Amino acid sequence: MCTSDAGRLPLPSNLADRIESDRNPARSDWLRRLPGTVADLARQWELTLGSPFQPGGACAWVAPARTAHGDKVVLKVGWLHQEAVAEPQVLRLWDGNGAVRLYAADERADTVAMLLELCDPGTQLAELPEPEQDEVVCGLLPRLWQEPPARHEFPSLQSMCSDWAAEFEANAAAASSIDPGIIRAGLELFRLLPASADRQVVLATDLHAQNILAARREPWLAIDPKPHVGDPVYDPLQHMINCDRLTADPVGLASRIANLLEVDLHRLLQWLFARCVQNSPERPELADVAVRLAP
Numbered sequence: 001m002c003t004s005d006a007g008r009l010p011l012p013s014n015l016a017d018r019i020e021s022d023r024n025p026a027r028s029d030w031l032r033r034l035p036g037t038v039a040d041l042a043r044q045w046e047l048t049l050g051s052p053f054q055p056g057g058a059c060a061w062v063a064p065a066r067t068a069h070g071d072k073v074v075l076k077v078g079w080l081h082q083e084a085v086a087e088p089q090v091l092r093l094w095d096g097n098g099a100v101r102l103y104a105a106d107e108r109a110d111t112v113a114m115l116l117e118l119c120d121p122g123t124q125l126a127e128l129p130e131p132e133q134d135e136v137v138c139g140l141l142p143r144l145w146q147e148p149p150a151r152h153e154f155p156s157l158q159s160m161c162s163d164w165a166a167e168f169e170a171n172a173a174a175a176s177s178i179d180p181g182i183i184r185a186g187l188e189l190f191r192l193l194p195a196s197a198d199r200q201v202v203l204a205t206d207l208h209a210q211n212i213l214a215a216r217r218e219p220w221l222a223i224d225p226k227p228h229v230g231d232p233v234y235d236p237l238q239h240m241i242n243c244d245r246l247t248a249d250p251v252g253l254a255s256r257i258a259n260l261l262e263v264d265l266h267r268l269l270q271w272l273f274a275r276c277v278q279n280s281p282e283r284p285e286l287a288d289v290a291v292r293l294a295p
Contacts (some may be wrong), residue, residue: 008035011052011056012053012057015056015057015061017058018103027081030110035078038075041077041113042075045067046067047065048065049063049065050063052269059084061078062076062077065115072118073103073115074115074116075113077112078111078114080109080110080112081225085112086153086154086227087224087226087227089152090154090225091209093146093202096124098143099223099225100116100117100223102114103116103118116218116223119215119221120215122215123214123228125137125212125213126208126210130243130245134217134227134257134260136220137207137236138236138257138260140222141204141235141261142261144204144207144222144237145199145201145203147202156228156230157205157234159228160205161191161194168277168278169187175281176277176280177287178277182291185277185294185295186277187277187278187279189271189274193231193267193270193271199231199232200230203228203229203235204225205224205226205228205235206238207236207238208239208242209242212276212287233264233267236257236268241275241286246289247288250289251269254268272289273295276289276293277290
């Protein structure tokens with residue numbers, strides 16, 4: 001097991017790899033101070049810590065723990081980047097309805113720490129065949145699509161899509177194998193679709209089979225949300241682009257998801273086309289999907 005700061009803190013492999021490759025000074029400084037932060041939180045919440053979950057993520061240290069009363073919980077200590085800012089707020093809003101419960105939170109200058117419900121046995125939904133994953137994902141999403149509170153601080157789907165489209169144009173356009181005309185059409189849709197939605201709800205935006213765990217309180221619970229407010233038809237996309245079936249039959253997969261969620265198939269296909277264009281430099285197999293779905 002990898003460790004940080006002279007062996008003081010065991011690290012999950014993905015976080016250890018990030019230490020080796022990270023060029024972000026702010027995150028590097030956060031990682032340097034992580035052992036002290038974890039120790040301080042363990043004292044504050046009177047926790048006995050276990051080894052971190054493997055392989056873990058690249059921006060958070062997450063481990064099982066026991067409270068002074070013997071309760072099993074999870075300690076998540078994350079670098080406070082843009083996608084992590086609103087996680088405690090959305091978990092409070094959901095209050096365990098389809099997602100893990102938040103017991104306590106501590107938000108510092110560059111750290112967001114949470115004491116969370118432990119999912120037991122914690123098996124990932126990804127262990128199940130994809131058609132069964134569809135059923136679970138599409139059962140959880142409508143439960144998470146709540147009306148945003150009057151004075152919420154969740155970022156908008158519009159802002160996320162606009163930022164991603166601008167990043168693509170600035171840094172990734174040359175890396176995509178897609179025809180420039182199709183790229184323009186995809187990015188235009190990516191910017192326009194959020195504004196034409198007939199509903200504005202709280203979204204998970206990153207709900208996929210590795211972010212859904214088997215539990216005792218409910219069969220499956222969502223973890224690690226990246227909440228935004230916007231069009232619910234966007235929300236199944238992360239699951240869809242993770243499916244092996246997508247490249248073989250994108251329309252068939254979209255039809256199944258649209259039917260399970262009772263959303264408009266044409267709009268879901270528009271979103272899928274735009275997202276495949278936007279994600280094509282990192283996922284070259286999505287370029288072919290985008291070409292096949294191009295209007």
